[in-house]
Amino acid sequence: MSSLDRREFLRYCALGLGALIGGPVLAACRPRPSPTPAPGPSFTPIPASPTPGSPATTPSSTPSASLTTVPEYPHLAVARGGEPEDLVRRAVDALGGMGRFVRPGNDVIIKPNICVAYHTYEYAATTNPWVVGALVRMCYEAGARQVRVMDYPFGGTPEEAYAQSGIAEQVRAAGGEMEVMARFKFVETEIPEGLDLRQCAIYEDILKADVVINVPIAKHHSLARLTLGMKNLMGTIWDRPAMHRNLGQRLADLTSRIRPTLTVVDAVRILTAHGPTGGNLDDVRKLDTVIASPDIVAADAFAATLFGLRPEDLSYVRAGATMGLGRSDLENLRIAEV
Template sequence: MSKSLVAVVKFHEAYQSVRRALELSDGLAGLKSGDRILIKPNLVSWDFDLPFPPYGVVTTSAVLAALVQVLAEEGFGDITIGEGPLMVPKTIGQAMYKELGYHVLRDRYGVKLVDFNEEKFVQTDLGGLTLHLAESALAADKIINVPVLKTHNQTRVSLGIKNLKGCINRASKMHCHGRDVELSHTFPHIAARLPVALTLIDGVFGLAKGPGPTGTARRLDLLVASRDMLAADVVGAALLGYRASAVEHLTYYARLTGGSVDIHDLELVGEPLEQNIHPLEYDWEWTPDNTGPLGYAKRGITGLAVRKYDSTMCTGCSMLFNPVLVMLMAAFKGEPFPNVELISGKVQQASPGFDYTVLFGLCPYKLNRDNPHIKKAIAIKGCPPDLQEFEQAMREIGIPCNYQDYVQYRHYIFHRYKAADGFDLALFKI
């Protein structure tokens, strides 16, 4: 059996680097001139109110534009870019396209820009799992998948297979984070269903403790290309310091499709893999007794137990969990908190012995509203929760949370990225 071909290329100038990656991987061999081609970048979210460092979080516009230019030069004229970003609270896809300069691609090459959240989703049987997939994704003859080289605090890595979770509607995304299903056993079915002809992993930046902007980015200058999506992900995981066999959704996808997660089953071309491995942590460290991030213990915070997030916390809540952690840490003034537990997700249950139990989100509220261990419930029942409601509720029990502390933190993490270290915002504009 022939080995899947995977190219690892150093990123220098965008057009030349992308073209080289496609040539080495024979990446366009599966496309026909009349194909309806959908490009699926990773544009998971943006923030139009607070500073947003996009490095390692979203696909660079430079790589995306170079890909479109190559496709146009090779005679492919029916190109759509599609994504279903996080709705906060309404969809922001078209605003992101404008922010990232994609309108230039529309005007120059006739590329169609589709926000999946604004179009029809089709209920689709994915072999025992029913999800609603974007009509544009199902209508495409071929999909070019352009994820980012990043870690993910719930799935270790977020690469090609994980990127396609953006092709389902909000309810289906929440279902993937269900109480009775394993997250890593849901979204691989999407990847197995869709006609992905090429995966081009954008590793200009890598992200530790991803997938959002509160992770830590590094300039890596790498591209990975393969016509075999699993093979690309196996190599991408290796570059981040992870064996694919230790990443559950990769092994699950391999079982679904008959593929292999053994890197020795691949034909690697381009840059030597071993010289380009950059181990990046995927998770935040919690205390052994699960009372909060390790940083809480180092600061001497007591009287508070924030239970660690799990895979049942969906994206809406997870994007707000970091602000909560920052606000609580900043509220600590040296005195113990008033014996509070905070739980989240769809499976965490209130523990006995706490005077206050914060139910962060609609799911923990539904699960725990009749829990006899709760003395006084503080229910932040939104889906996702409302941070202003959380802030007010904490103040009422003597915890001086202030959203402005999180605003200050966001300014800090944005400004820690220096142009001298290669963090160039121009890479996110066309």
């Protein structure tokens, strides 16, 4: 018979496949730096009932410790005027610095809004890349073991969106890692405090990370009116269309399960119409503002005012405040303008 016989062909194929699969598998078997044996007390947002029945997320939070420290810090910080990186640093420093949220050895996930691959950051459809880069740098400065940045875009592929937004470049420059969210890591998760959404497929690593920093860009959205911190968490779940029914309550339910450690609202540029995808510079306003708060509800409530809206105009802010996930009574909050 001519040429390669079947046996040889298969042998070559097996060799090639073996090399392809064996390499990474072997590489992955090398000892990894073990996670810190006793994770430091992760910060718990203001009234925050610690999430019961979720051993994966909250590593032995010590409410007493954080309650004693809370009065020292403002509830929310707003930095206005300056370069994005500077805005982030001022806002987070006003809250007590990144060291308050990230402990040495922590595994940190930063969740920006990278919803589409269509435009560069100037169009304000995706989070400002320097805001994200600054957060990565600050996490490492605080001693983070690993800082990963991820989102699940709905328009275009993740890799393209990561690149087009400019976020990939800034994150890599800061030493962070862009993670493409793997389909098989979305796990069905109970939401014990959920009033409407009781179960949902959530990205497992978001639940397991020591620290989740939520970095939405403030922009227009037809159903939610604005997409801010709580709406940004939709990028961590698989079945997003299901959220649209009773969106406000479901976003609050989802927030109750994820409870990001820190929310940083990027309002360097805001998108005032035709969101969330954008594409028209006439809809963009440059505010050079960054809002930071461990209280996601407060952050969203304050961000609403940038658009001339009241906190209670946003259904998810109302639902979140009602559930006790945070506060929207801005007039009673300690707000640091820096």
